[in-house]
Amino acid sequence: MACTVFYIVAIYFSSTCSFGVFFLSIFAAFAAVKSENVFSAGHTSTAPIAAAKDLRYLLYDVNPPEGFNLRRDVYIRMASLVKTLRKEGGDWVLVLPPWGRLYHWQSSDIDQTRIPWGEFFSITSLQANVPVVEYEEFIAENGGPFIDQVLVLQNYAEGWTDGKWEEKIDERPCFDKLMYSKDKQGYYRGWFWGYEETRARNVTCVSAQGHASIMAPVLQRNYTVTSVMLDRAETLLHDVYAGKDYWDTRRSMVFAKHLRLIGDEFRAKYLNSTDDRDLTAYREDWTRMKAKPGSAKGGPYLGVHLRRKDFIWGHREDVPSLKGAVKTILNLMKKHMLEKVFIATDADGEELKELKAMLPRMVRFEPPREDLELLKDGGVAIIDQWICSHARFFIGTSVSTFSFRIHEEREILGFDPKTTYNRFCGDAEKECEQPTHWKIVY
Numbered sequence: 001m002a003c004t005v006f007y008i009v010a011i012y013f014s015s016t017c018s019f020g021v022f023f024l025s026i027f028a029a030f031a032a033v034k035s036e037n038v039f040s041a042g043h044t045s046t047a048p049i050a051a052a053k054d055l056r057y058l059l060y061d062v063n064p065p066e067g068f069n070l071r072r073d074v075y076i077r078m079a080s081l082v083k084t085l086r087k088e089g090g091d092w093v094l095v096l097p098p099w100g101r102l103y104h105w106q107s108s109d110i111d112q113t114r115i116p117w118g119e120f121f122s123i124t125s126l127q128a129n130v131p132v133v134e135y136e137e138f139i140a141e142n143g144g145p146f147i148d149q150v151l152v153l154q155n156y157a158e159g160w161t162d163g164k165w166e167e168k169i170d171e172r173p174c175f176d177k178l179m180y181s182k183d184k185q186g187y188y189r190g191w192f193w194g195y196e197e198t199r200a201r202n203v204t205c206v207s208a209q210g211h212a213s214i215m216a217p218v219l220q221r222n223y224t225v226t227s228v229m230l231d232r233a234e235t236l237l238h239d240v241y242a243g244k245d246y247w248d249t250r251r252s253m254v255f256a257k258h259l260r261l262i263g264d265e266f267r268a269k270y271l272n273s274t275d276d277r278d279l280t281a282y283r284e285d286w287t288r289m290k291a292k293p294g295s296a297k298g299g300p301y302l303g304v305h306l307r308r309k310d311f312i313w314g315h316r317e318d319v320p321s322l323k324g325a326v327k328t329i330l331n332l333m334k335k336h337m338l339e340k341v342f343i344a345t346d347a348d349g350e351e352l353k354e355l356k357a358m359l360p361r362m363v364r365f366e367p368p369r370e371d372l373e374l375l376k377d378g379g380v381a382i383i384d385q386w387i388c389s390h391a392r393f394f395i396g397t398s399v400s401t402f403s404f405r406i407h408e409e410r411e412i413l414g415f416d417p418k419t420t421y422n423r424f425c426g427d428a429e430k431e432c433e434q435p436t437h438w439k440i441v442y
């Protein structure tokens with residue numbers, strides 16, 4: 001059948017040929033927006049920065065097994081550190097670590113390394129919060145793929161002293177196996193996001209216990225070179241979790257326009273959801289986006305994030321069985337008089353089959369191969385999040401940062417917290433505490 005060649009599969013409507021026309025138009029929009037985005041990102045972001053004197057670059061990386069949304073959280077901490085460094089008079093720029101080799105991005109045969117941030121986020125929006133450059137811009141500006149100093153962050157081998165937590169930082173011998181090795185020229189080689197030509201001039205281990213800005217004096221006084229990379233940056237805590245600065249950075253993490261467009265078209269076609277009807281208008285300029293709490297109505301569907309894989313392998317108490325999840329979904333649909341349910345999940349093939357059998361009405365965003373190559377697993381995850389963020393009612397998975405980022409997106413859009421901060425309970429969970437409402441601060 002001719003329509004089988006078309007792109008995204010909505011389970012709910014999978015046999016209708018007219019969808020092909022829709023997907024082709026999406027594809028055209030995707031291509032147009034994307035090329036514009038990449039061009040403007042490269043040109044607007046560098047010019048004023050490259051001209052500055054004594055420019056210093058902060059690079060960072062995160063523990064390899066960590067997922068996409070945890071990494072988004074670490075970005076917020078690093079942006080906060082750069083703001084502190086700049087307040088203290090340093091001309092610092094944050095270098096965006098290319099995406100890739102993430103454990104959860106399991107679509108095989110697709111090259112998912114060296115992905116610039118511009119593929120997933122609006123660089124112009126990030127720039128309006130703190131100066132950032134893509135890694136390849138850094139290489140160009142820096143005159144080559146050399147990082148002057150890598151600081152590998154680690155905890156304190158001895159843990160807390162006298163059971164007391166205090167902020168501290170010291171150069172210490174590395175107590176984990178170092179992921180860097182010296183080459184014949186005396187440079188250090190490491191993963192460096194898949195850029196084999198990148199080398200570090202020096203690598204030092206630092207024990208750090210504290211908030212991100214604990215690094216500021218160290219970077220201003222002890223390591224005065226041009227480029228410093230913090231590896232294992234997740235070791236540092238947020239300066240102020242969910243304060244104004246946190247929210248400014250979080251609001252600036254606007255998804256790339258082509259991904260939002262695909263999500264919007266999908267909502268319109270398969271979920272009867274548009275911004276006008278659902279009161280979810282979005283402003284391109286995040287600094288002017290201040291939706292009144294409770295003003296968003298959301299599309300007429302239930303949004304679900306059902307985290308599986310490594311969340312069930314550990315037999316966690318707070319994660320439901322598929323049967324338990326479906327029971328909750330059906331109850332919520334009835335309660336909120338919603339006929340449609342959109343499901344975002346990382347469930348494997350077997351579980352998906354089971355889920356579809358129990359919930360034949362469910363709608364999913366499942367791009368075929370040729371789209372996946374363009375969007376990549378990260379793009380699909382963002383579109384899943386975007387669609388969940390526009391639902392009339394949302395339920396997520398306990399302690400998943402994937403669900404947390406959806407909470408935040410809904411907070412930005414102006415949803416009533418009662419429709420957002422909900423999670424599945426484990427089948428035998430006794431006290432099923434619901435997620436905390438982190439109120440947006442402007």
Ligand SMILES: C[C@@H]1O[C@H](OP(=O)(O)OP(=O)(O)OC[C@H]2O[C@@H](n3cnc4c(=O)[nH]c(N)nc43)[C@H](O)[C@@H]2O)[C@@H](O)[C@H](O)[C@@H]1O
Nearest residue numbers: 065066067068069070104344345346380381384400401402
């Ligand atoms: C147990 C821990 O869980 C933490 O994950 P958690 O906070 O849920 O959230 P993330 O840090 O985003 O990692 C989970 C990854 O799994 C995929 N994934 C999960 N749910 C979905 C979904 O609904 N749709 C799509 N398209 N993809 C999904 C996606 O690649 C996502 O980045 C990890 O960061 C840690 O490394 C560790 O694995």
